[in-house]
Amino acid sequence: MISVGKQIASFLVVLFIIIISFAHTFYILLSPKSNFSFEKNENNDDPNNPWNITPAYYQVFENGTVNQNQYMIKLPDGNTNMFVDFGTAIFAMYLFLTGDSSALSNWTYKGNPSLVILIVIFSLLIVVYLMNLLIGLLNNAIEKDNNKTSYLVQKAEILAEIELLYLLPHQRRWQKWFPDVIYYYADADKVRQKIKEMIKESEWNIDEFLELKKNLLDKLNIQHNPVDEANLQDISKEIRDLRSKLPQHSEATLQDILNEIRDLRSKLPQQPAES
Helix, strand or coil, rough: HHHHHHHCCCHHHHHHHHHHHHHHHHHHHHCCCCCCCCCCCCCCCCCCHHHHHHEEEEEEEECCCCCEEEEEEECCCCCCEEEEEHHHHHHHHHHCCCCCCHCCCCCCCCCCCCHHHHHHHHHHHHHHHHHHHHHHHHHHHHHHCCCCCHHHHHHHHHHHHHHHCCCCCCHHHHCCCCCCCCCEEEEEEEHHHHHHHHHHHHHHCCCCHHHHHHHHHHHCCCCCCCCCCCHHHHHHHHHHHHHHCCCHHHHHHHHHHHHHHHHHHHHCCCCCCCC
């Protein structure tokens, strides 16, 4: 996950700079032109003053006429106009990026063409184009990170070829370059599964590092007793010799031979079930 983040870090920096630029543009356009106070209503013609954009209520008489004087007004706060401060302006742009455009809903769009143009540009450039580009870059970064395993395998093959074909004999005997045993941390479940696969494919019975392999099997609680190939061949030869004598013996002698075969089978090492 960290490697994926590093690959898209430069794009995130560019995206953050663009968002700050739009926040600054909206801040210049929508910030109040004069000083104001949330505690005292000061009548002025500033369309960005929170007192002028906060919801107001008027009295309607029974004959349908409307009293032009405000009957009730909602006290403005920091969320009425989030562009009074540059910090909240950046947060308003983040909300707009996530699909929440309520910070821009206090102004009429018909009378503010510059506001409409900025909203359209931000929607097309940031929300549609750059966010989809970010998703594509994330997919590529994750795929590249997954291909790292293939890269490591290919790297190991190239190193093995160099060691076999391009190094001198005395270089191959350097313990610093080629230690007899390399220790590393591994997941016990994965190692247990791999060993069982090697035993099943007859790749585990190699006459190297016998003590190390025995300790590893004990640590992983894997029971494995390989059959001695030489003993098997001797027993098989004795069985063939006995079979060659079958036509020359009576029924009683045949029973004796079967008993001898059972005795030979008892000599085979027992194969406990793998845990």
